[in-house]
Amino acid sequence: MATDVQSATRDREDLAAFLLALRSERITDPRLLEAVESVPRRLFLPEGVVNAYENRSAPIACGETMHGALASVRLVAALEVQPSHRVLEIGTGSGYVTALLARLGAHVSSFDRYRGLVDAAGRRLRDIGITNISLFFEDGRDGFAGGAPFDRVIVHAAFASVPRQFLDQLGAHATMICAIGPGDGAQELLRLRKVGSRFEREPLGTVRYQPLAFGKADVL
Incomplete structure (x- = not known):
C-alpha cells in the first residue's frame, strides 16, 4: 500500500513537471493539457518505468515500442484535433496516443497488426472511460475507406514515399502526419495537408520509425 501511495505521489509530481515542460515547448492548448492530465500514462507503460512522463521510448508487448511522453504529445499537438474531427490512427500500440486523440476528437478509428496490442489497449481505454473509439486488428496500410472521410490521420510508421492512397479518404483541408524515408535510416516526419487533389x-x-508492415501478425 505504501509503495502504491508513493508511486501515485511520484506520478502526480512528474505530471506537474511535465505540464510545465509542455508550456515551455509552447504547447498551451487548454484542451490538450486537460487531456494529458486526464489520461494516466502509467496505465499504458510497462512495469519498471520510474518516471511515467520521461521523454524516452519504452518497450511494449509484441516487440514494439511506444513514444516518449513529450514526443507523443508533440504529435497530437501537431494534428490540431478539434471536437468535431474524425481521426484515423495506424499503429495503436499501447493506446496512449489513442487515448489523447479520443479526449480531443469526436471519434478515433485505430488499427494495429498485433491482436495482443489491440486487446490490451481496448482494456486500458475502457478502464478510463473512453468509448469514442473503434479498434481494428488489421495493418491499416491502405487506410480505412469504410470509415472515411477523416479529418485527421496519424501513422506511427514510415512509408517509402508519400502515401497517396490516403488522399481519397481525407476530407477537405484534412491533415495527415507520417514519416517518409528508407526503412533502415532516418526519415522525415511530415505534416501533409490536403489541398484539392x-x-x-x-x-x-527527423525520426527513426519502423516501415509500415504488411498483414496481421502470425502470432501475438
Whole structure:
C-alpha cells in the first residue's frame, strides 16, 4: 500500500513537471493539457518505468515500442484535433496516443497488426472511460475507406514515399502526419495537408520509425 501511495505521489509530481515542460515547448492548448492530465500514462507503460512522463521510448508487448511522453504529445499537438474531427490512427500500440486523440476528437478509428496490442489497449481505454473509439486488428496500410472521410490521420510508421492512397479518404483541408524515408535510416516526419487533389508538405523533424508492415501478425 505504501509503495502504491508513493508511486501515485511520484506520478502526480512528474505530471506537474511535465505540464510545465509542455508550456515551455509552447504547447498551451487548454484542451490538450486537460487531456494529458486526464489520461494516466502509467496505465499504458510497462512495469519498471520510474518516471511515467520521461521523454524516452519504452518497450511494449509484441516487440514494439511506444513514444516518449513529450514526443507523443508533440504529435497530437501537431494534428490540431478539434471536437468535431474524425481521426484515423495506424499503429495503436499501447493506446496512449489513442487515448489523447479520443479526449480531443469526436471519434478515433485505430488499427494495429498485433491482436495482443489491440486487446490490451481496448482494456486500458475502457478502464478510463473512453468509448469514442473503434479498434481494428488489421495493418491499416491502405487506410480505412469504410470509415472515411477523416479529418485527421496519424501513422506511427514510415512509408517509402508519400502515401497517396490516403488522399481519397481525407476530407477537405484534412491533415495527415507520417514519416517518409528508407526503412533502415532516418526519415522525415511530415505534416501533409490536403489541398484539392494533392498534399502540401510541412516538415516536422527527423525520426527513426519502423516501415509500415504488411498483414496481421502470425502470432501475438
